[in-house]
Amino acid sequence: MKAIQIHAFGGADVLQIDELPSPLLEADHVIVRSQAAxxxxxxxKTREGGGVASLSNGLPLILGWEMAGVVESASSEVTIFQPGDEVMGLLNFPQPGRCYAEEVSANAAHLxxxxxxxxxxxxxxxxxxxxTAWQALHDYAHLRAGQRVLILAAAGGVGHLAVQFAKQAGAEVIAVASERNHDYLRQLGADACIDYWKVELQDAIRDVDIVLDGVGGSSGVKALAVLKHDGVLVTLPSKTAEEVVEAASQHGYRATGMRVFPSADQLQEIADLVEAGKVRVEVSATFPFQQVREAHQLSASGRVRGKIVLTF
Ligand SMILES: NC(=O)c1ccc[n+]([C@@H]2O[C@H](COP(=O)([O-])OP(=O)(O)OC[C@H]3O[C@@H](n4cnc5c(N)ncnc54)[C@H](OP(=O)(O)O)[C@@H]3O)[C@@H](O)[C@H]2O)c1
Structure with a gap:
């Protein structure tokens, strides 16, 4: 099978396509023929040596943590998936997920x-x-109906789903994004939009129960000022989480970092919302896997609406 590996940490040019043996079928696992990652x-971030590179058990490394495809074979312990089933999942995070490959070994509990x-x-x-959006809103911020939720990087991969989940849960949703994304975010259910290029957040909004901070660093720190006294900010980028949490405790706010984990139960709840037509996932760019370098460069631009997907 073909897989995208890195043999060194670095720029997009370290991504290369290698011919590898198919993964072996382990207990409690299935082999999935990947259609998309x-x-x-x-x-x-991990390709550059940051992110979760320190958890990667060395090089070479197959990147990628999420995929969708068709089950080819299932170990005898696995009863809920059969060959031919169409599946999706977040695999193994933060350990290597190895999803940038034509065939993927997946723990059935992650699918x-x-x-x-x-x-x-x-x-x-x-x-x-x-x-990520689900766990931030529900596990970390304990979102309740009627609360006011502000989402930084609302048009991004996590943000556009968080807007919809928060709306589904009965929240008032304020989306922070460039103006070109405001109509789109209103269609997803945002009650109000703020253009962070033009307005300082604390001049535009106050009394927020939950901030979902998809930007981090100084943007996360500044966003603390919009919180209610008993509000909470969940900051996503792990690199700056300590800085944001530290600033929060200095100024008497509550903030927390988080790390997403695979959960088939929660993913099923999300899948049910999608199946019911209540949530939609936005894919703004797809690349054949041979163009993975372009896909990484686009992701690193920080300007993507929704998601980028590689096809296999
Ligand atoms: N801790 C975890 O477990 C975890 C899990 C997932 C993601 N993350 C991290 O969370 C962050 C967001 O992830 P993602 O996948 O949603 O990223 P993404 O899709 O790349 O986000 C792109 C969006 O960021 C917006 N943006 C950039 N700078 C902004 C700013 N200063 N204020 C507001 N919006 C801004 C852009 O909006 P406009 O185009 O509208 O300007 C763009 O739509 C990343 O750092 C990611 O690594 C952490």
């Missing part, structure tokens, strides 16, 4: 059946960003 910022009403490309875009 999602590209996330963690992919290029769900693909909703019938979306393509493999859309399904591959859903698990990592979806579970």
């Amino acid at each position: 999602g590209v996330n910022p963690i992919d290029w 769900v059946h693909k909703p019938d009403n979306i393509s493999f490309v859309e399904a591959a875009a859903l698990p990592l960003a979806g579970l």
Whole structure:
């Protein structure tokens, strides 16, 4: 099978296509013939030697943590998936997921059946960003109906799903994004939009219960000022999480970092919302896997609406 590997940490040119043996079928696992794999910022951060590179058990490394495809074979312990089933999942995170490959070994506990009403490309875009948004809002911020939620990087992979999940949960949603994304975010359910290029957040909004910070660093620190006294900010970029949490504790706010984890139960809840037509996943660019370098460069631009997907 073909897989995209890195043999050194570095720029996009370290991504190369190698011919490798098919993965072996382990206990509790299935082999999936991948149709598509999602590209996330963690992919290029790890490629550069940051991200979760320190957890990668050395090089060479197959990047990629989410995919959708068709089950080829299943170990005898696995009863819920059969060959031919269409599946999707966030695999092994933060250990290597090895999803940038034509065939992927997947722990059955990390998979769900693909909703019938979306393509493999859309399904591959859903698990990592979806579970991040879900866990941030529900596990970390304990979102309740009627709360006011502000989402930084609302048009991005995590943000556009968080807008919809928060709306579904009965929240008032304020989306922070460039103006060109405001109509789009209103269509997804945002009640109000703020253009961070033109307005300082604390001049535009106050009394927020939950900030979902998809930007981090000084933007995350500044966003603390919009919180209610008992509000909470969940910051996503791990590199700056300590800085944001430290600033929060100095100024009497509550903030927390997080790390997404695979959960078939939560992914099933997300899949049910998608299947019911209540949530949609936006894929703004697809690349054949041979163009993975271009996909990484686009992701690193920080300007993507929704998700980028590689096709196999
Ligand atoms: N801790 C975890 O477990 C975890 C999990 C997933 C992701 N993350 C991290 O969370 C961050 C977001 O991930 P993602 O996949 O959503 O990223 P993404 O899709 O690459 O985000 C792109 C979006 O960021 C927006 N943006 C850039 N600078 C901004 C700013 N200063 N204020 C507001 N929006 C800004 C852009 O919006 P406009 O085009 O509208 O300007 C663009 O739509 C990344 O750093 C990622 O590594 C962490």
